[in-house]
Amino acid sequence: MTDITSTSSPDTEASAAVGARQKVIATLAAASAEAVAEKFNALPPQSYELVRQPETGLVMVRGRMGGTGSPFNLGEVTVTRCVVRLETGETGNAYSLGRNKQKALQSAVIDALWQSPAMQDRIETDIIAPLAEAQQGAKETVREETEATKVNFFTMVRGDN
Amino acid sequence: MYVAVKGGEKAIRNAHKLMAKRRRGDTSVPSLTLEQIAQQLSHAVARVMGEGSLYDEMLAALAIKQARGDLIEAAFLMRAYRTTLPRFGYSQPVDTAKMLVERRVSATYKDLPGGQVLGPTFDYSHRLLDFALAAEEDGLEKPVETASPEDASMPRVTDLLGDEGLMEPDPVTDEDAPVGDLTREPLSFPADRDLRLQNLARGDEGFLLALAYSTQRGYGRTHPFAGEIRYGEVEVEFFAEELGFAVTLGAIKVTECQMVNQFKGSAKTAPTFTRGYGLVFGQVERKAMSMAMVDRSMRWQELGEEQSAPAQDVEFVLSHSDNIQATGFVEHLKLPHYVDFQAELDLVRRMRGEWFEKRRQEEEEGDTAREAAE
Structure with missing residues (x-):
């Protein structure tokens, strides 16, 4: 009998690893270029090679008819991506909205370092966790400001008064 | 027929220099920064991104500055710029149900799960000029109020009605079916709804507004209700081939409008509400609403209605909605x-x-x- 609560199957481990990596890439993408640069500059100098030069291009954003239906093309966004490889072999990727090539390069290096066992904890603690927390805080502020505008409309029944 | 002319190089060069001087204006007044435009003229930026069909706030801010606030010229600059960039691919469809909602109103339901939030809006204001804005240095006198959000999700209104079977379901095709793309192939007819929505999403706000208004005044009546308008951030996800998984590129702001309309039903289908859909970059509610109304009008054939009005004429609407094409053809009349x-x-x-x-x-x-x- 298989233990369905087990989390140690290779599949779930692999998908958890992908999920963690997705969070790293997403957190760096959502951070400002200044925030990424500040974190990057606090790291010891890294040697890496460029697998793919920072490159700006377009992604066509899709929506769905009515919100849940068939896809359609809404319009494009600018996206900048980059791939680097560390001397120790880890490959780092960056994908982010916008046109900032320095941010893409620095994000790719941080992503590569996050994958190296020697650096992962430090990257997670010093870079990813604080950036994610700041992003969460900013979203929370939006939610709180929005909540203060919550409205209750009343229907006036004609002839009531 | 337009025949090329030669000459005039010097005059053109000087005219452009003069334009640059006039654009800058009085040099004792500080020059606008792109950040100022992006932050403080966000509706102009949204319009340029939408009609330029390219979401990039700082590029749109630059285009607005360069075009001296001529928003169609600015959208033109965006369209021209995009042709210089490679295309990486298509995003996964954005999920507006997961939006970080800044505004959500419904004209059909008072009490919605998740509630209604007014957010930043011009609605309910008296449209009186605020001379305090002209006088003050910094602008923000009062801090905004905050409140603790209830942890409630905000399902789309149309999904709620859908549960009762009162709302026509969204059309669903095979996920791998090709999706029309106007940036790849020029518009051709008949145009399916995917092409129509892309065309409307980048169409001219004024044109769509006028068409939507015409349907309200009786030219192809659809009796619309604003089922829901929501505005906020949605995440854009892109499947990265080299990684083998989807990455989140970041978040963009969009306005979504669900118009709820009448439907008489047919021999095969019981009467249900029908829908028009609007989705645009940025906070552009007027256009999202207009788009939804015109989308619904153009569905007359599918819904077994009669065609009687311009807003229902797919070829007429789609051929004239693009202000870049329109201005190109009208303004070329100025050339020799x-x-x-x-x-x-x-x-x-x-x-x-x-x-x-x-x-x-x-x-x-x-x-x-x-x-x-x-």
Whole structure:
């Protein structure tokens, strides 16, 4: 009998690893270029090679008819991506909205370092966790400001008064 | 016919230099920064991104500055810029149910799960000029209020009605079915709803507004209700081939409008509400609403309605909604048409010559006839 609560199957481990990596890439993408640069500059100098030069291009954003239906093309966004490889072999990727090539390069290096066992904890603690927390805080502020505008409309029944 | 002309290089160069000087204006007044435009003229930026069909706030801010606030010119600059970039691919469809909602209103339901939030809006204001804005240095006098959000999700209104079977379901095709893309192939007819929505999403706000208004005034009535309008951030996900998984590129702001309309039903389908859909970059509610109304109008054939109005005419609407194309064709009339006009001039001279000759002959004939009678 298989233990369905087990989390140690290779599949779930692999998908958890992908999920963690997705969070790293997403957190760096959502951070400002200044925030990424500040974190990057606090790291010891890294040697890496460029697998793919920072490159700006377009992604066509899709929506769905009515919100849940068939896809359609809404319009494009600018996206900048980059791939680097560390001397120790880890490959780092960056994908982010916008046109900032320095941010893409620095994000790719941080992503590569996050994958190296020697650096992962430090990257997670010093870079990813604080950036994610700041992003969460900013979203929370939006939610709180929005909540203060919550409205209750009343229907006036004609002839009531 | 337009025939190329030569010459005028110096005058053109000088005209452009003069334009740059006029654009800058009085140099004792500080120059606008792109950040100022992006932050403080966000509706202009949204319009340029939408009609330029390219979401990039700082690029749109630059385009607005360069175009001296001419938003169609700015959208034109965006369209021209995008042709210089490679295409990485298509995003996964954005999920507006997961939006970080900044505004959500419904004209059909008072009490919605998740509630209604007004967010930043011009609605309910008296449209009185605020001279305090002209006088003050910094602008923000009062801190905004905050409240603890209830942890409630905000399902789309149309999904709620859908649960009761009162709302027509969204059309669902095979996920791998091709999706029309106007940036790849020029518009052709008949145009399916995917192409129509892409065309409307980048269409001119004024044109769509006028068409939507015409449907309200009786030219192709659809009796719309604003089922829901929501505005906020949605995440854009992209499947990265080299990684083998989807990455989140970041978040963009969009406005979504669900218009709820009447439907008489048919022999096969019971009467249900029908829908028009609007989705646009940025906070552009007027256009999202107009888009949804025009989308619904153009569905007349599918819903077994009669065609009687311009807003229902797919070819008319889609062929004239793009303000970049429209301005190109209208404004090209300013360019030299000397050869063309010379031909017309010759023609009108010849026609006039013939006309006078004919009249002279008729007069002569009249004179001869009169003399003969006498």
